[in-house]
């Protein structure tokens with residue numbers, strides 16, 4: 001499978017709209033994106049200006065969807081809250097608004113953990129691609145298994161890059177639930193990575209004193225671990241569902257994945273440049289995030305991030 005094609009990303013209006021029947025939408029954009037058939041493209045007005053300042057301000061200061069992970073460690077243990085349950089509650093109760101991502105407060109270190117749906121879906125696509133090709137993700141435990149029931153496991157990962165420039169990213173993850181434990185509802189909230197890339201490295205990381213923004217590489221790594229732990233018996237036992245049940249990142253359905261692909265490849269934003277000339281460009285990250293949350297509000301949790309009847313590597317990733 002060709003890497004460039006799988007991750008292709010049109011950069012010009014001609015690439016976005018060329019050869020397609022072009023429609024326009026000023027309101028109810030998510031609905032109109034969802035309704036696009038395979039030979040159609042869409043032009044929309046600017047919803048977040050492209051200049052770096054505006055985009056950055058929105059991603060830093062826009063409304064966030066806050067996950068209910070409980071207030072205290074004992075409350076989390078008592079409620080047995082899984083990330084999945086927290087995603088469900090948040091997504092079923094979305095108020096109208098423009099959202100810039102989801103966030104939760106870690107229970108042990110009191111850090112804010114931030115994730116965009118955009119990175120969550122891109123990470124799932126990266127994981128799917130590594131499963132479909134010879135470019136596998138690799139992992140190994142980083143510590144012995146004493147106290148993993150209390151602190152979670154530490155793992156090293158090597159994740160292939162989506163661009164030709166870089167070969168692989170190295171990551172370490174800690175506070176990963178890996179064995180059955182009453183502390184898992186606490187452990188997952190503190191999940192953290194040591195990793196550097198262009199996504200983690202810039203854009204929006206200083207909203208809070210202590211915060212961590214997750215990227216697609218980290219999402220792909222944990223989705224791989226969930227699969228790997230189930231398949232192998234080195235960590236604990238074969239058929240281990242714990243890392244899967246405590247995946248902190250929402251995994252998209254095929255419908256959601258295809259909606260995201262449409263946003264990436266067939267939507268053009270019309271704007272005026274400094275000379276007042278009409279131009280078109282692809283959606284920026286802030287705009288994609290707003291339209292992803294609009295789709296969750298429109299379709300609800302089930303069709304967007306709910307139970308799946310397919311593996312993500314079996315999705316049709318072409319929109």
Ligand SMILES: [Zn+2]
Pocket residue numbers: 195196197198199200215216217218
């Ligand atoms: Zn990264």
